[in-house]
Amino acid sequence: MRGYYTADEVRAAEAPLLASLPDGALMRRAAHGLATVVAAELRARTGGVAGRTITVLVGSGDNGGDALWAGAMLRKRGVAATAVLLKPEKTHAAGLAAFTAAGGRVAAPSDDLGLPDLVIDGIVGISGRGPLRPDAAALVDRIEAPIVSADLPSGVDPDTGAVDGPAVRAAVTVAFGALKPVHALGAAHCGRVELVRIGLSLGDVGITALDAADVGAAWPVPGAEDDKYSQGVVGVVAGSDGYPGAGVLCTGAAVTATSGLVRYAGPCTGEVLAHAPEVIATAELAKAGRVQSWVVGPGMGTDDAARRTLRTVLDADVPALVDADGLTLLAEDPDLVRSRTAATLLTPHAGEFARLTGKDPGPDRVASVRALAADWNAHVLLKGRATVIAEPGGRVFVNEAGGSWSATAGAGDVLAGIIGALMAAGLTPDRAAAVGARAHSLAANLAARGGGADLSAGRGTAPISAGTLLAHLRESIRVLRAGVSPEEMPATS
Numbered sequence: 001m002r003g004y005y006t007a008d009e010v011r012a013a014e015a016p017l018l019a020s021l022p023d024g025a026l027m028r029r030a031a032h033g034l035a036t037v038v039a040a041e042l043r044a045r046t047g048g049v050a051g052r053t054i055t056v057l058v059g060s061g062d063n064g065g066d067a068l069w070a071g072a073m074l075r076k077r078g079v080a081a082t083a084v085l086l087k088p089e090k091t092h093a094a095g096l097a098a099f100t101a102a103g104g105r106v107a108a109p110s111d112d113l114g115l116p117d118l119v120i121d122g123i124v125g126i127s128g129r130g131p132l133r134p135d136a137a138a139l140v141d142r143i144e145a146p147i148v149s150a151d152l153p154s155g156v157d158p159d160t161g162a163v164d165g166p167a168v169r170a171a172v173t174v175a176f177g178a179l180k181p182v183h184a185l186g187a188a189h190c191g192r193v194e195l196v197r198i199g200l201s202l203g204d205v206g207i208t209a210l211d212a213a214d215v216g217a218a219w220p221v222p223g224a225e226d227d228k229y230s231q232g233v234v235g236v237v238a239g240s241d242g243y244p245g246a247g248v249l250c251t252g253a254a255v256t257a258t259s260g261l262v263r264y265a266g267p268c269t270g271e272v273l274a275h276a277p278e279v280i281a282t283a284e285l286a287k288a289g290r291v292q293s294w295v296v297g298p299g300m301g302t303d304d305a306a307r308r309t310l311r312t313v314l315d316a317d318v319p320a321l322v323d324a325d326g327l328t329l330l331a332e333d334p335d336l337v338r339s340r341t342a343a344t345l346l347t348p349h350a351g352e353f354a355r356l357t358g359k360d361p362g363p364d365r366v367a368s369v370r371a372l373a374a375d376w377n378a379h380v381l382l383k384g385r386a387t388v389i390a391e392p393g394g395r396v397f398v399n400e401a402g403g404s405w406s407a408t409a410g411a412g413d414v415l416a417g418i419i420g421a422l423m424a425a426g427l428t429p430d431r432a433a434a435v436g437a438r439a440h441s442l443a444a445n446l447a448a449r450g451g452g453a454d455l456s457a458g459r460g461t462a463p464i465s466a467g468t469l470l471a472h473l474r475e476s477i478r479v480l481r482a483g484v485s486p487e488e489m490p491a492t493s
């Protein structure tokens with residue numbers, strides 16, 4: 001499990017170290033980690049370190065200091081380095097002195113910067129707010145070389161990952177001391193993230209992500225004493241005459257996710273059974289039989305009959321996942337959820353979120369999801385490249401998908417089926433959501449690459465459908481249960 005610490009949490013963890021260590025020691029630790037990553041990147045991209053060229057973009061704070069110290073360290077390894085000072089009068093003095101003493105060249109933003117092999121982004125770190133200012137934006141706009149960002153890509157909000165204008169798009173981001181929310185919520189701007197440990201003692205964390213090993217360990221599989229009932233039975237209410245596919249995909253995902261038993265109640269029994277004959281299917285909800293969790297909503301429609309069905313499902317005292325059309329119906333009647341004693345998981349995309357709350361999730365998606373979870377006393381999963389999951393008490397899981405392949409019709413129906421099956425197996429809804437989201441995103445990435453656990457093997461990618469995602473779900477679970485995901489983030493020491 002990895003934690004993502006807000007700028008305030010990082011500052012609080014830094015304070016005792018700054019007080020106890022010699023002046024500048026912490027910054028030099030960070031800079032050493034940055035220089036190590038830059039050197040490795042130079043070697044990987046150009047075949048060597050000495051004789052290569054870098055440009056260091058320097059803002060007005062300690063982030064610029066990190067970049068200058070790293071530049072000085074790289075100078076000592078024979079790298080030609082030029083620092084561009086955006087605010088010369090506020091440049092980190094000790095960092096600049098070390099840089100120039102090591103033979104680094106200083107340039108103004110208007111100078112011709114040539115074609116460096118790499119650029120270090122030290123414009124702004126955890127004190128950054130809002131997009132790049134115009135002078136920094138114009139400078140970054142001229143950069144063609146790959147960028148290694150110090151701590152975080154400048155212009156992206158450290159705590160929310162929001163991008164509201166010009167921002168650095170890094171090839172690699174070197175996080176100092178701790179991962180910050182930007183590294184998950186703004187992952188597309190971070191590139192590969194490397195964590196450099198600088199000795200921070202970090203406290204409790206509010207935002208976490210599950211590693212492959214956590215997901216694999218949590219995945220329910222039958223034990224020696226299990227039968228088909230004891231593993232948890234999930235009931236699926238999905239699909240309609242107009243949208244039978246939602247029933248097929250949702251039920252198919254539930255069947256694939258766990259080994260127990262899946263029940264289906266709805267008008268698409270023929271289609272569902274044609275694709276998954278092991279399902280116990282009935283057209284009448286009243287005859288569905290006992291379940292340990294319900295999934296309700298995908299493709300079910302929003303007419304009066306659907307409303308009655310939703311009410312009946314939510315009247316049952318078992319955990320329930322509400323998705324898609326179910327959410328549209330709930331927007332008119334939140335008390336259906338608030339009055340429940342069993343747990344409820346809502347799985348909106350941004351549009352459905354706006355339907356539920358009257359407003360878009362906005363730039364601070366974590367805060368918005370937490371607020372909805374607290375207000376409705378429900379667990380909430382907000383879909384996106386970074387899926388955000390909150391329980392009513394405020395604990396948050398985030399799942400950075402590592403790609404956007406699952407932005408395809410029907411992928412949400414698959415996700416609902418997976419999570420519903422995990423809830424039936426006894427996982428709490430937020431944990432089921434985090435575990436399921438991870439398997440879902442890995443299945444999408446595997447599908448795009450045509451299978452095979454080595455996602456970096458350069459086999460190329462192709463668009464996927466929800467059907468191909470579902471077809472790769474079992475392989476995804478297998479990879480996760482093996483404990484090593486090909487997407488796992490490497491960390492330097």
Ligand SMILES: NC(=O)C1=CN([C@@H]2O[C@H](COP(=O)(O)OP(=O)(O)OC[C@H]3O[C@@H](n4cnc5c(N)ncnc54)[C@H](OP(=O)(O)O)[C@@H]3O)[C@@H](O)[C@H]2O)[C@@H](O)CC1
Pocket residue numbers: 014018026027028030031059060061062063064066123124125126127128129130131132133136150151155176198
């Ligand atoms: N303390 C330590 O020993 C260690 C610190 N560490 C490092 O320090 C970093 C935090 O440094 P920091 O707090 O000095 O601020 P930082 O993020 O560099 O910003 C500087 C100033 O930029 C400005 N600004 C704001 N937004 C902006 C924007 N959008 N575009 C342009 N400019 C913008 C704003 O100043 P303003 O211009 O508003 O006066 C702001 O005050 C941290 O991320 C890590 O890298 C590590 O080395 C570990 C050891």
Ligand SMILES: [K+]
Pocket residue numbers: 063121122123124125149150151152153154
């Ligand atoms: K930066």
